[in-house]
Amino acid sequence: GAGVSQSPSNKVTEKGKDVELRCDPISGHTALYWYRQSLGQGLEFLIYFQGNSAPDKSGLPSDRFSAERTGGSVSTLTIQRTQQEDSAVYLCASSQGHPSYEQYFGPGTRLTVT
Amino acid sequence: GESVGLHLPTLSVQEGDNSIINCAYSNSASDYFIWYKQESGKGPQFIIDIRSNMDKRQGQRVTVLLNKTVKHLSLQIAATQPGDSAVYFCAENGQRYSGAGSYQLTFGKGTKLSVIP
Numbered sequence: 001g002a003g004v005s006q007s008p009s010n011k012v013t014e015k016g017k018d019v020e021l022r023c024d025p026i027s028g029h030t031a032l033y034w035y036r037q038s039l040g041q042g043l044e045f046l047i048y049f050q051g052n053s054a055p056d057k058s059g060l061p062s063d064r065f066s067a068e069r070t071g072g073s074v075s076t077l078t079i080q081r082t083q084q085e086d087s088a089v090y091l092c093a094s095s096q097g098h099p100s101y102e103q104y105f106g107p108g109t110r111l112t113v114t
Numbered sequence: 115g116e117s118v119g120l121h122l123p124t125l126s127v128q129e130g131d132n133s134i135i136n137c138a139y140s141n142s143a144s145d146y147f148i149w150y151k152q153e154s155g156k157g158p159q160f161i162i163d164i165r166s167n168m169d170k171r172q173g174q175r176v177t178v179l180l181n182k183t184v185k186h187l188s189l190q191i192a193a194t195q196p197g198d199s200a201v202y203f204c205a206e207n208g209q210r211y212s213g214a215g216s217y218q219l220t221f222g223k224g225t226k227l228s229v230i231p
Binding site: 004033035040041042043045048050056058059091093102103104105106107108 | 122148150155156157158159160163203205210212213216218219220221222223224
């Protein structure tokens with residue numbers, strides 16, 4: 001079946017602008033994760049959604065970052081007033097219910113802030 | 115092993131040889147570990163996992179070894195192929211608690227495996 005999809009695949013934006021990144025998880029997966037991956041680095045946890053529970057936002061680096069998950073499916077990560085240090089690949093993953101650590105990752109969105 | 119800087123540790127292996135990628139984890143409370151493979155331009159892909167009640171688990175051409183005494187994890191790839199060239203990440207589940215019994219994975223920095231044809 002279809003895997004996790006993310007859009008756009010690449011985004012170039014000017015410093016100070018807002019951006020929205022989209023994630024379509026695998027159908028039926030109740031858990032959704034956002035990670036950030038800077039060049040040559042590991043995955044930095046950002047936020048976790050599980051079903052209808054309140055999300056774990058503890059990984060969001062600043063209040064410029066926010067995420068929503070509508071209808072328990074599609075998620076949007078929003079970065080307001082982007083800064084150059086926000087440049088990274090943003091990865092979304094989903095998994096079947098809880099607990100499940102076998103996360104299925106999307107291809108990521110490469111964000112470049114100029 | 116894992117890197118703490120911007121430069122990933124790199125392992126270069128001749129095609130057909132065995133590869134061993136090492137990972138030191140930090141939390142003795144972690145009871146679940148995973149290895150992911152990330153090819154260039156793609157998201158990470160699950161390879162193999164292991165629970166702390168085991169010290170070895172085998173998959174297809176891959177073996178994960180867990181030494182809880184020294185908090186060390188390794189991934190062995192048998193008969194390494196060019197398609198194995200990628201960055202390999204280990205992850206542990208003991209560092210970040212999300213509430214309601216959910217623990218998040220914490221990923222290492224990764225090791226780049228280059229296979230020489």
